[in-house]
Amino acid sequence: MPDLSERAVSIKSSPIADQMAEARRMIQNGLDVIDLTVGETDAETPDNAKKAAIRAIREGKTRYTAADGTPELKEALAKKFGVHTQNVCVSNGAKTILHVLFETILNPKDKVILPAPYWPCFMEAVRMTGAEACVLPSVAENNYLLTAAQLETVLFPNTKALILNSPCNPSGQAYTESEFLSVARFCKQHDIFLIYDGSYADLVFDSEKAPSPFDFGDEFSDISVCVGSSSKAWAMSGWRIGWSIAPASVSSAMSRYLNNCIGNPSSVSQAAFLAALQDTEPTEKIRSVCRERCRYVESRISALSGLSCLPSKGGLYVFVKLENGMDDLSFSGDLLKARHLAVVAGSAFGYPGYFRISCSKPLPVLQDAMDRLESYITERL
Numbered sequence: 001m002p003d004l005s006e007r008a009v010s011i012k013s014s015p016i017a018d019q020m021a022e023a024r025r026m027i028q029n030g031l032d033v034i035d036l037t038v039g040e041t042d043a044e045t046p047d048n049a050k051k052a053a054i055r056a057i058r059e060g061k062t063r064y065t066a067a068d069g070t071p072e073l074k075e076a077l078a079k080k081f082g083v084h085t086q087n088v089c090v091s092n093g094a095k096t097i098l099h100v101l102f103e104t105i106l107n108p109k110d111k112v113i114l115p116a117p118y119w120p121c122f123m124e125a126v127r128m129t130g131a132e133a134c135v136l137p138s139v140a141e142n143n144y145l146l147t148a149a150q151l152e153t154v155l156f157p158n159t160k161a162l163i164l165n166s167p168c169n170p171s172g173q174a175y176t177e178s179e180f181l182s183v184a185r186f187c188k189q190h191d192i193f194l195i196y197d198g199s200y201a202d203l204v205f206d207s208e209k210a211p212s213p214f215d216f217g218d219e220f221s222d223i224s225v226c227v228g229s230s231s232k233a234w235a236m237s238g239w240r241i242g243w244s245i246a247p248a249s250v251s252s253a254m255s256r257y258l259n260n261c262i263g264n265p266s267s268v269s270q271a272a273f274l275a276a277l278q279d280t281e282p283t284e285k286i287r288s289v290c291r292e293r294c295r296y297v298e299s300r301i302s303a304l305s306g307l308s309c310l311p312s313k314g315g316l317y318v319f320v321k322l323e324n325g326m327d328d329l330s331f332s333g334d335l336l337k338a339r340h341l342a343v344v345a346g347s348a349f350g351y352p353g354y355f356r357i358s359c360s361k362p363l364p365v366l367q368d369a370m371d372r373l374e375s376y377i378t379e380r381l
């Protein structure tokens with residue numbers, strides 16, 4: 001057989017998916033594994049979305065739509081973010097949007113600043129274009145957030161974009177307005193695209209919201225691309241709807257790419273998400289459940305010696321530091337074998353010495369999980 005392309009050979013499998021697959025294999029073999037790897041809430045898709053999907057099928061809305069989304073859904077997203085529909089593209093989840101965006105703005109050998117810890121798909125999506133991710137580790141003392149001073153160290157003539165994910169998967173931390181402004185102004189000053197992934201922006205716990213480029217009028221509108229997803233805050237991960245808000249020229253180039261390569265996201269899913277956007281109550285409920293679960297896990301972690309964590313500002317995750325230089329890969333592998341508890345090692349996020357707990361299960365299950373973790377830590381230390 002002829003060889004695969006160099007690009008295909010270079011694509012790494014998702015470390016989160018690998019660790020999830022191992023947990024699922026064990027579950028299939030009849031073991032009582034608690035799987036806290038997957039970044040997906042257990043909430044039901046909102047009822048009005050389900051009903052709208054059924055209605056769409058009955059009304060025959062089962063044909064091609066515009067490749068970058070129906071006018072109605074683009075209009076609703078444009079209204080939510082205070083932009084024009086020409087700035088909006090809709091596709092099959094934030095993953096596809098990010099891939100199309102990177103194909104649209106990156107040339108091979110361009111550099112993209114990627115703060116660590118990072119969601120691993122950012123790294124692979126950048127690499128697939130032939131561009132290079134410049135990983136910039138953030139530090140616990142600064143709540144795992146970047147400073148503009150750090151950014152100077154990864155500024156090259158071909159630095160094209162910076163990725164900011166706030167609230168962040170996996171750290172759970174979010175930028176304050178002044179922290180966000182200093183990073184955004186750095187991008188503006190050096191004419192770098194600011195890629196803001198706000199997939200968890202509707203799941204911020206205690207402040208009103210995490211800052212995004214929209215909060216500053218037009219100051220960053222020529223360099224900003226905001227990416228969002230229906231997966232987390234609307235519990236619609238299987239429906240595959242994500243979007244971008246970008247300068248009109250970027251959006252129209254993305255639309256051409258979508259037209260030629262991907263086509264439209266499911267017409268039925270688009271109708272469902274359009275309905276979901278009309279009611280904020282289900283998202284508020286998901287947010288309060290996530291907050292309660294994260295707070296519970298954080299309180300259990302802080303009572304254990306050898307582990308520590310910061311309170312999450314939003315999203316689904318608690319990011320735990322292994323004190324005493326414990327190796328995260330052997331820790332998480334051994335925790336799974338010894339206590340049947342699956343978490344994701346920090347190395348998956350470019351951040352060894354940590355692990356991520358997804359607070360995706362109901363409190364009684366999290367309680368069982370934390371009991372297992374406690375007994376494992378007590379025995380090991």
Ligand code: PLP
Pocket residue numbers: 039092093094095096119165169197199228229230231237241242
């Ligand atoms: N962006 C971030 C930061 C994520 O953590 C995830 C999923 O875990 C996604 C995007 C993917 O979203 P979607 O399901 O819309 O592809």
